[in-house]
Amino acid sequence: MDEDATVGVCNFTFPRMPVQSRVNASRMCTSLISSRTHMPRGGAIFEVSRILDAKIAEKAGACAIVLSQSICFCNSRMIDPSLIAKFKAAVSIPIIARVRVGHVVEAETLQAVGVDFIDESEILGTADKENHINKGDFTCPFICGSTNLGEALERIKEGAAMIRTQGIESISGDIATTVQNVRSVMEDIKLLHNMSEEERLEFSGEIGVPSELAAQTGRMGRLPVVHFAAGGIVTPADAAFMMILGCDGVFVGPEMFDWPDPYKRARGIVEAVNRYNDPNAVVVAMSGLN
Amino acid sequence: MAIVGVLALQGSFNEHIAALRRLGVKGVEIRKPEQLRNVTSLIIPGGESTTMAKLAESYNLFPALREFVKMGRPVWGTCAGLILLSNNAVGQKSGGQGLIGGLNCTVHRNLFGSQLQSFEAELLVPEIASSEGGPETFCGVFIRAPAILEVGKEVQVLADYPAPSNGLLEENVEEERRVIVAVRQGNILATAFHPELTADTRWHSYFLKMADDTGEEALSSPVAIPVDISCVQQPRNDLPIYR
Numbered sequence: 001m002d003e004d005a006t007v008g009v010c011n012f013t014f015p016r017m018p019v020q021s022r023v024n025a026s027r028m029c030t031s032l033i034s035s036r037t038h039m040p041r042g043g044a045i046f047e048v049s050r051i052l053d054a055k056i057a058e059k060a061g062a063c064a065i066v067l068s069q070s071i072c073f074c075n076s077r078m079i080d081p082s083l084i085a086k087f088k089a090a091v092s093i094p095i096i097a098r099v100r101v102g103h104v105v106e107a108e109t110l111q112a113v114g115v116d117f118i119d120e121s122e123i124l125g126t127a128d129k130e131n132h133i134n135k136g137d138f139t140c141p142f143i144c145g146s147t148n149l150g151e152a153l154e155r156i157k158e159g160a161a162m163i164r165t166q167g168i169e170s171i172s173g174d175i176a177t178t179v180q181n182v183r184s185v186m187e188d189i190k191l192l193h194n195m196s197e198e199e200r201l202e203f204s205g206e207i208g209v210p211s212e213l214a215a216q217t218g219r220m221g222r223l224p225v226v227h228f229a230a231g232g233i234v235t236p237a238d239a240a241f242m243m244i245l246g247c248d249g250v251f252v253g254p255e256m257f258d259w260p261d262p263y264k265r266a267r268g269i270v271e272a273v274n275r276y277n278d279p280n281a282v283v284v285a286m287s288g289l290n
Numbered sequence: 291m292a293i294v295g296v297l298a299l300q301g302s303f304n305e306h307i308a309a310l311r312r313l314g315v316k317g318v319e320i321r322k323p324e325q326l327r328n329v330t331s332l333i334i335p336g337g338e339s340t341t342m343a344k345l346a347e348s349y350n351l352f353p354a355l356r357e358f359v360k361m362g363r364p365v366w367g368t369c370a371g372l373i374l375l376s377n378n379a380v381g382q383k384s385g386g387q388g389l390i391g392g393l394n395c396t397v398h399r400n401l402f403g404s405q406l407q408s409f410e411a412e413l414l415v416p417e418i419a420s421s422e423g424g425p426e427t428f429c430g431v432f433i434r435a436p437a438i439l440e441v442g443k444e445v446q447v448l449a450d451y452p453a454p455s456n457g458l459l460e461e462n463v464e465e466e467r468r469v470i471v472a473v474r475q476g477n478i479l480a481t482a483f484h485p486e487l488t489a490d491t492r493w494h495s496y497f498l499k500m501a502d503d504t505g506e507e508a509l510s511s512p513v514a515i516p517v518d519i520s521c522v523q524q525p526r527n528d529l530p531i532y533r
Contacts, residue, residue, distance in 0.1 A: 035487040035532040036408045036433050039337050042300040058383055061344030063300060063337070092383040093338055094405060094434065116405035116434070140406050216530075224530050267348065274299055274345055275321060 060266035102128025135159030167231025178231035192218035236272030236285035243276035295329030301337015323354035334371030359392035394442030430483030437469035
């Protein structure tokens, strides 16, 4: 497999492996996957569809960008790979691109092109109603969405290196579902943390989560991977709220760039993710945005 | 109990604090310039150097950080921290980024490539082994890692690694070309890899010895450490690290 990050899109070749689970491929242990993907912690990741917005996000302090394509009929599929090289040339921060749930070939394509993370995104769409991608077969780390602890741990069992607890993606800025889902995950983690090992085993059976991951989560008192929130987050106060709820960072939707002075807003979000516990800092981050 | 500052703008500051805790040392998150007065040594963690530089600029941290380095206080930069401490950086975002400087070297950002090119490697670390004991090698975790291309005479090379053949080094790369991945220059320690992501704490104990050697003349005048409410927070639980 060509791992050259600078390869032009016309030169990559697909790895010649069957679509079924590649049991002979080397699998990284969870701690290694996790160790390589700590770096977004404490950061804000911005969804962009234009080079200009990518540069604004980088300048404002984004720790990564997620690419989306602004042509509406293409919104439900993987981005045109030829666009990825343009974003890579434009910014130096990590680049994330999305694939539909279960779409192994979209994922192989993005890995061949050389993105930093692949987001197996239920928001983008679903290609396989029965199966998520077997992410442990890939060297590129994956981000997956969840709405509760059970889903989060299932995705981690499949090899997800980062979890995106997801609310509603809409331009209305409605974060109520995001907050509800983050709280649900955090409360179940807290319950697990306060249980004995036997109780954790029983609880994992009740809510249908892998028992060994439930045990690890309970012992650690957190998800064993980086955990961000997503869905309707467009203000520094929203971002700070997610950090107070216990997230490691936030995803910000592309609607942020439709607001006046997106640079200032993005910078405010980056600052609020860092200084979420300081109301005075959040005041500064929120002021003069509209 | 010794107290070490850890720059807490973004990235792996929790991981450094956890490593220090395993050595019985308290790590204090640093977000404001005045907080640097309360610590006698500083770790600048891995993460996105552009994010950290942006926040350091917003919070007016650069003057205080540069002063901290100039005063000879022990400072250790890992990955992004190495970039920030370097006098020269290539491969930067367009327009460049703020640097603290102090380390006489030229660093190349992301020399080893993107996240996909992240790797672990056994590095020969004779200085660490002789100072801290343990094996002659150390497992370095390299994530979108930078590397040092050249150093000044006063800089001690602690570890190097074969240069990647990805075309990012402009000149003809000889087969034997190596790049530098760990250095020490007096009070400054810098690593391109992430010791905070492995269970081997020898780099942290080596840095703590640097902090001890500088001595307790540290604080110029006794300063009561103020209770900063904005920094009081629930301890963040640790992510698993590579064992």
